[in-house]
Amino acid sequence: MTGNSTDTVFVKGLKVDAVIGVYEWEQQITQPLIFDIEMVGCQYQASQTDNIQDAINYKSVSERVAEVSIANKVALLERLAQLVAEMILAEFTPEKVTVTIHKPTAIKQADSVGVKITRFQQN
Numbered sequence: 001m002t003g004n005s006t007d008t009v010f011v012k013g014l015k016v017d018a019v020i021g022v023y024e025w026e027q028q029i030t031q032p033l034i035f036d037i038e039m040v041g042c043q044y045q046a047s048q049t050d051n052i053q054d055a056i057n058y059k060s061v062s063e064r065v066a067e068v069s070i071a072n073k074v075a076l077l078e079r080l081a082q083l084v085a086e087m088i089l090a091e092f093t094p095e096k097v098t099v100t101i102h103k104p105t106a107i108k109q110a111d112s113v114g115v116k117i118t119r120f121q122q123n
């Protein structure tokens with residue numbers, strides 16, 4: 001069997017404190033963001049070799065998501081989600097990635113607000 005599996009590697013509830021927001025005061029502070037990441041692609045090789053080099057390493061993904069979020073002090077969650085999706089597609093090469101970002105302290109009356117985007121590998 002080679003390339004016709006559909007497998008998902010995910011990171012759920014990754015907390016990153018980052019500078020983000022459309023208002024001037026938001027660019028002076030950090031706020032908590034919670035990421036859920038889903039990466040779809042064939043993981044058959046990793047399932048056979050038992051080698052982390054053949055897998056999408058969720059530890060490495062988590063570290064890079066935090067780095068991208070801290071380095072880019074953007075206004076919109078949509079922009080940060082796009083930057084994270086582009087990084088994951090380029091560096092970890094899944095066929096598809098879904099990036100959800102919650103900004104739980106943005107709206108006092110809401111449990112959470114945020115964005116969810118899905119992007120595909122361009123072949």
Ligand SMILES: Nc1nc2c(c(=O)[nH]1)N=C([C@H](O)[C@@H](O)CO)CN2
Nearest residue numbers: 020021022023075076077078103106
């Ligand atoms: N669709 C979006 N709406 C809003 C965003 C956002 O990033 N995407 N951001 C804000 C403010 O930064 C908000 O979090 C401050 O309360 C408002 N709407």
